[in-house]
Amino acid sequence: MNDAELRDLLARTFPFWERMSEADKDTFCRSSFDVKFKKGATIHDGNECTGIIIVRTGCLRLYILSDEGKEITLYRLFPGDMCMLSASCVLNAITFDVFVDCEESSQCIVVGGCAYESLSERMSEAKIFALEVALSRFSDVMWIMQQILFMKMDKRLAIFLLDEVAKSGGDTITLTHEQIAKYMGSAREVVSRMLKTFASDGLVEVSRKGIRILDKKRLRDLSL
Numbered sequence: 343m344n345d346a347e348l349r350d351l352l353a354r355t356f357p358f359w360e361r362m363s364e365a366d367k368d369t370f371c372r373s374s375f376d377v378k379f380k381k382g383a384t385i386h387d388g389n390e391c392t393g394i395i396i397v398r399t400g401c402l403r404l405y406i407l408s409d410e411g412k413e414i415t416l417y418r419l420f421p422g423d424m425c426m427l428s429a430s431c432v433l434n435a436i437t438f439d440v441f442v443d444c445e446e447s448s449q450c451i452v453v454g455g456c457a458y459e460s461l462s463e464r465m466s467e468a469k470i471f472a473l474e475v476a477l478s479r480f481s482d483v484m485w486i487m488q489q490i491l492f493m494k495m496d497k498r499l500a501i502f503l504l505d506e507v508a509k510s511g512g513d514t515i516t517l518t519h520e521q522i523a524k525y526m527g528s529a530r531e532v533v534s535r536m537l538k539t540f541a542s543d544g545l546v547e548v549s550r551k552g553i554r555i556l557d558k559k560r561l562r563d564l565s566l
Contacts, residue, residue: 380521385444398451404442420523502522504562513555
């Protein structure tokens with residue numbers, strides 16, 4: 343990505359871009375890097391200020407880790423999405439560790455956290471924007487926690503499967519049972535047992551190719 347393309351991307355991402363000084367814009371560009379991440383790579387381990395991640399291609403997964411090593415997926419990021427929680431130096435109020443992994447080989451722009459932190463100290467709009475982005479994801483996190491704490495597994499799985507086919511536009515989900523368990527904050531064995539039950543009830547078909555939805559109406563009824 344050349345300088346003009348980078349500036350155009352930053353201008354579309356940060357609504358306060360046009361009100362920044364030319365010196366700040368130059369600093370932002372010098373502190374921004376076009377990075378390719380391999381599938382399975384850990385981008386942010388919660389221990390440092392990685393920076394603000396803008397997804398160009400691929401898919402990233404944000405999750406938290408319990409003391410026992412259990413992963414709870416908070417949400418995923420797709421092309422056009424931005425991760426602000428990886429810039430802990432900007433959001434000092436975030437006191438828990440967030441991890442970011444590559445679900446697919448991804449190309450991202452990483453804006454240096456120190457550059458953004460410096461700007462936000464002088465420009466309130468930058469600070470407010472960071473808080474708004476973080477807050478916009480709060481409802482996603484609360485929805486996940488609500489499912490884990492209060493919903494039965496069959497309802498949770500029905501909601502997950504319907505969400506996945508809605509994203510893909512098809513009727514087959516090409517995720518492993520292990521991946522689904524990570525996304526749902528459950529165990530692979532629990533997911534496999536529930537999928538087996540769904541299959542015996544005629545809701546889905548499970549094969550090596552993935553999970554094919556056979557009866558969306560009954561899944562929707564189960565998700566209510």
